[in-house]
Amino acid sequence: MYNYSNAFKATTIALLLSGCATQSPTLSSGNVEYGDSKAVETLTNEFGSTDLQTIAESMAGSLLQSAPLAAKQRPLVTVADVKNRTSEYIDTKSITDSIRAKILKSGLVRFAVDTSAMQTQVEELTRQNQTGLYKKSKSKKMGNMEGADFRIEGSITSIVKRAGDVKDVYYKFSLQLVDNESGIMEWADEKEIRKTSNKSMF
Amino acid sequence: MHPFKIVPLAIALSLLSGCASHKPPPRPGSIHAKVEQLSEMSYLQITDLRAVKRNHLLTVQAEINNTDSDNQQLYYRFKWLDADGFTVGSEETWKPVLVYAYQKQTLTAVAPSPQATDFRLVVQSPDNTGDLP
Numbered sequence: 001m002y003n004y005s006n007a008f009k010a011t012t013i014a015l016l017l018s019g020c021a022t023q024s025p026t027l028s029s030g031n032v033e034y035g036d037s038k039a040v041e042t043l044t045n046e047f048g049s050t051d052l053q054t055i056a057e058s059m060a061g062s063l064l065q066s067a068p069l070a071a072k073q074r075p076l077v078t079v080a081d082v083k084n085r086t087s088e089y090i091d092t093k094s095i096t097d098s099i100r101a102k103i104l105k106s107g108l109v110r111f112a113v114d115t116s117a118m119q120t121q122v123e124e125l126t127r128q129n130q131t132g133l134y135k136k137s138k139s140k141k142m143g144n145m146e147g148a149d150f151r152i153e154g155s156i157t158s159i160v161k162r163a164g165d166v167k168d169v170y171y172k173f174s175l176q177l178v179d180n181e182s183g184i185m186e187w188a189d190e191k192e193i194r195k196t197s198n199k200s201m202f
Numbered sequence: 203m204h205p206f207k208i209v210p211l212a213i214a215l216s217l218l219s220g221c222a223s224h225k226p227p228p229r230p231g232s233i234h235a236k237v238e239q240l241s242e243m244s245y246l247q248i249t250d251l252r253a254v255k256r257n258h259l260l261t262v263q264a265e266i267n268n269t270d271s272d273n274q275q276l277y278y279r280f281k282w283l284d285a286d287g288f289t290v291g292s293e294e295t296w297k298p299v300l301v302y303a304y305q306k307q308t309l310t311a312v313a314p315s316p317q318a319t320d321f322r323l324v325v326q327s328p329d330n331t332g333d334l335p
Binding site: 036038039040049050053054057060061062064065069070102105106107108 | 256257258259261277279291293294295296297298311312314315316
């Protein structure tokens with residue numbers, strides 16, 4: 001009887017203890033943790049993830065509401081160059097990729113391959129048509145690519161000012177939508193960002 | 203009952219009652235039904251919300267009123283929902299906005315796709331009471 005009682009108590013304590021300690025499916029040294037990729041990042045005042053995401057959201061929303069895109073049934077658009085005119089390195093392709101992804105997800109616009117992807121497109125068509133490896137009836141034909149109705153182009157500029165311990169950075173991201181046939185700029189918008197940092201402790 | 207035994211009981215009861223929300227659920231269609239506050243804001247109030255479909259996309263405009271004499275920092279993002287209440291698209295990034303003293307600031311957003319028929323405005327301000335909404 002005594003042994004049963006002790007065993008019961010031990011089991012109960014073990015169950016309670018194991019119930020309190022939750023095991024996460026992680027293997028960590030304790031120094032690394034995952035964070036929120038959508039959090040506002042203000043580690044430095046250089047161009048950061050929040051700037052990229054904010055610009056992409058703002059421009060995609062504005063572009064989808066633009067009259068020239070709304071007037072056509074799923075218009076075909078291509079992305080041209082976005083020039084980096086700031087004093088720092090910014091991957092402008094990453095910004096336009098994000099804008100393109102957001103616009104594509106709406107289902108209201110289609111995108112033609114841009115100049116950076118054209119080499120891959122040509123190589124694929126050449127492989128299907130000229131290597132003799134593919135059935136003629138199943139290979140995608142040359143000469144059926146569609147020209148984009150519009151192209152998106154733009155630039156990012158910055159003004160950096162320092163006064164003592166204070167550094168102020170102003171970014172301006174400009175985007176335009178140009179009709180490829182007429183050469184008319186049909187839409188333009190800008191997104192401005194100001195970031196100020198202070199080195200002084202007091 | 204011994205008076206010292208009543209004290210822990212009272213603390214436990216007050217803690218339990220603190221967990222349970224006393225506020226009634228917001229009325230459907232009201233501003234509170236569309237706004238998710240990550241802790242109640244002391245100085246910033248959402249005074250107006252408008253939503254309209256433009257070019258097949260839900261467009262929302264919110265008006266934030268700063269009732270304080272100091273500038274207030276606000277972080278916000280929109281959640282987009284389809285007709286069945288499922289989220290549409292990926293999570294939006296948190297956006298910082300500086301609202302000047304006694305200023306009325308307008309926030310606008312466009313839904314990521316025509317499937318979005320409803321929205322929630324998620325807001326957080328560092329200066330708040332710390333109470334859950």
